[in-house]
Amino acid sequence: MVRYRVRGGNALRGTAFIQGAKNAVLPMIGAALLAPKGRTVLRNVPIIEDVRRAVELAEAVGAYVELHESERTLVIDASKVSSPVLPAEIARRFRGSVLFTPALLHRLGEAIVEGVGGCNLGSRNLDFHYLGYKRLGAIVDEGETVIHVKASGLTGSTLYLDTPSHTGTENLIMAAALAKGRTVIENAALEPEVLDVIDMLTKMGARISGGGTGFITVEGVDELRAVEHTVMPDRLDAGVFAMAAAITGGELSLVGTGLDLGVVRHKLEQMGAEFQPQGAVLHVRCDGPLRPINIITDTYPGFATDLQSPMMTVAALADGTSYIHERIFDGRFALAGELNKMGANVEVDGSRAIVRGRTPLTGTQVTAHDLRSGIALVLAGLAAEGETVIDSGYLIDRGHAHLAARMRALGADITREISEA
Numbered sequence: 001m002v003r004y005r006v007r008g009g010n011a012l013r014g015t016a017f018i019q020g021a022k023n024a025v026l027p028m029i030g031a032a033l034l035a036p037k038g039r040t041v042l043r044n045v046p047i048i049e050d051v052r053r054a055v056e057l058a059e060a061v062g063a064y065v066e067l068h069e070s071e072r073t074l075v076i077d078a079s080k081v082s083s084p085v086l087p088a089e090i091a092r093r094f095r096g097s098v099l100f101t102p103a104l105l106h107r108l109g110e111a112i113v114e115g116v117g118g119c120n121l122g123s124r125n126l127d128f129h130y131l132g133y134k135r136l137g138a139i140v141d142e143g144e145t146v147i148h149v150k151a152s153g154l155t156g157s158t159l160y161l162d163t164p165s166h167t168g169t170e171n172l173i174m175a176a177a178l179a180k181g182r183t184v185i186e187n188a189a190l191e192p193e194v195l196d197v198i199d200m201l202t203k204m205g206a207r208i209s210g211g212g213t214g215f216i217t218v219e220g221v222d223e224l225r226a227v228e229h230t231v232m233p234d235r236l237d238a239g240v241f242a243m244a245a246a247i248t249g250g251e252l253s254l255v256g257t258g259l260d261l262g263v264v265r266h267k268l269e270q271m272g273a274e275f276q277p278q279g280a281v282l283h284v285r286c287d288g289p290l291r292p293i294n295i296i297t298d299t300y301p302g303f304a305t306d307l308q309s310p311m312m313t314v315a316a317l318a319d320g321t322s323y324i325h326e327r328i329f330d331g332r333f334a335l336a337g338e339l340n341k342m343g344a345n346v347e348v349d350g351s352r353a354i355v356r357g358r359t360p361l362t363g364t365q366v367t368a369h370d371l372r373s374g375i376a377l378v379l380a381g382l383a384a385e386g387e388t389v390i391d392s393g394y395l396i397d398r399g400h401a402h403l404a405a406r407m408r409a410l411g412a413d414i415t416r417e418i419s420e421a
C-alpha cells in the first residue's frame with residue numbers, strides 16, 4: 001500500500017520540472033502497436049504507474065518493450081504482436097487499456113477486451129467507441145464483462161460523437177487511419193493531447209486533417225511506420241504545481257516546453273496568483289490572500305475536469321465562497337468529504353459544489369478516491385497545519401511521476417511510504 005505523508009507550512013520555491021503528459025503517452029503506446037515493423041521511440045515519457053501498466057499490457061499482447069526510466073524513454077517493437085486478449089488483471093487497472101483496441105483490430109482482426117479501468121468518477125461509457133467501430137465495419141459483441149470486437153478490414157465512414165470524447169476521438173482516429181477510404185469524425189475532441197497523438201500518427205504516415213476543429217478527416221493508408229516522438233508536457237501536472245505555489249505563498253519556475261495552462265492560468269490569476277512567461281519557462285508566484293472563484297468544467301478549451309478537485313482545495317483556502325459546477329462526470333466530488341475531514345466547508349448538491357472559505361485546514365488521515373482527489377489532498381496537506389496522511393497513494397502514482405521527490409526539491413515536507421496492505 002502506498003501512502004503519502006505531508007507536513008504543511010512550507011512555501012514551495014524553485015524550479016519545478018513538469019512531466020510528459022499521461023493522457024498523451026497512453027494513446028501513443030497504443031499507436032505504436034499499429035506499426036508492424038521497426039521500433040517506435042517515445043521520449044519525455046512520464047514514469048507513472050499507468051505507463052507501467054501500459055507496458056505490461058503491450059507485452060501481454062506480444063510487443064517487445066524497453067522502458068528506460070532515467071532517460072524517460074520507451075522503445076516499442078510491435079512486430080510480434082500476436083494475442084488479441086487484453087487481460088483483465090492488467091486492463092482493469094487503468095483507463096488507457098481502451099486505447100489498445102484499434103491496433104489489435106488492425107493487426108490481428110480482433111480485440112478481446114476483458115475490462116477497462118480508470119478513475120472511479122461515476123458513469124464512464126464507451127458506447128461512442130463501439131458504435132464507431134461498428135460504423136467502420138466491425139462486429140462488436142458486448143458480453144457482461146468481456147467485449148469482443150472483430151473485423152476483417154475496416155472501411156471509412158462518417159462518425160458522430162454525441163459529446164467530444166477524448167479517448168473516443170483517439171480510438172476512432174486510430175481505427176480510421178488504416179481503414180479503406182475516408183472517415184469523417186464530427187464533434188471530435190479538441191484537447192492538446194489529442195493533437196499530439198495526431199502529430200505522432202501523421203509522422204507514422206497517417207493522413208489526418210482538421211485536428212483541433214471538431215471535424216476530423218482521415219484518409220486511410222495501407223501501413224503505418226515506427227517513428228520517434230516526444231510526448232508533450234502534462235498540463236495537469238503543471239496546473240497542480242502552479243496551485244501548490246499559489247496556496248503556499250510560494251514562487252515556482254515551471255519548466256516544460258510549450259506549456260499552456262489556458263483557462264487554469266486565468267482562474268488562478270483571478271484568485272491572486274501572478275504568472276510571468278519567461279521564454280520557455282512559466283513563472284508563478286502568489287503572496288497575498290486568495291480570492292474565491294467560480295468554475296464550470298468543460299471539454300477543451302474549457303476548464304479541465306481533471307483539475308476540478310485540485311481547484312476545490314485552492315478554493316477552500318480562498319477568502320469567500322466559491323462555486324464549482326462539474327459537467328463532464330457525474331461522480332467527481334469524492335474529494336469533498338475528505339477535505340471536510342481536514343476542516344474545509346464544502347457542500348455538494350448533485351453536480352454542483354459550494355466551497356466556503358477560508359477555513360483553516362488541519363492535517364489528518366484521509367483517502368484518495370481517485371488520482372485527482374489524491375493530488376488535491378496532497379495540496380491540502382501542503383497548506384494544512386500538522387501532518388496529513390493520504391492513503392491509497394497508488395492512485396496518485398497513476399498520474400504523477402516522482403511526486404514526493406519533485407516536491408521535496410522545492411521545499412515541501414512530503415514522504416511516500418510503502419507498507420504491507
Ligand SMILES: CC(=O)N[C@H]1[C@@H](OP(=O)(O)OP(=O)(O)OC[C@H]2O[C@@H](n3ccc(=O)[nH]c3=O)[C@H](O)[C@@H]2O)O[C@H](CO)[C@@H](O)[C@@H]1O
Nearest residue numbers: 023095123124125126127128129165166167168306328329
Ligand atoms: C486516459 C485519458 O485520456 N483520460 C482522460 C479522458 O478520459 P475519457 O476519454 O475516458 O473521457 P471521455 O472524454 O470519453 O468522457 C467524458 C464523458 O463522456 C461520456 N462518454 C464518453 C465516451 C462514450 O463512449 N460515451 C460517453 O457517454 C463519459 O461517460 C463522460 O461523462 O478524458 C477525460 C475528460 O477530459 C479525462 O478526465 C481523463 O483524464
Ligand SMILES: C=C(OP(=O)(O)O)C(=O)O
Nearest residue numbers: 095096118119306371372
Ligand atoms: C480521469 C483520469 O484518468 P483516467 O481516464 O486515466 O482514469 C484523470 O487523469 O484524472
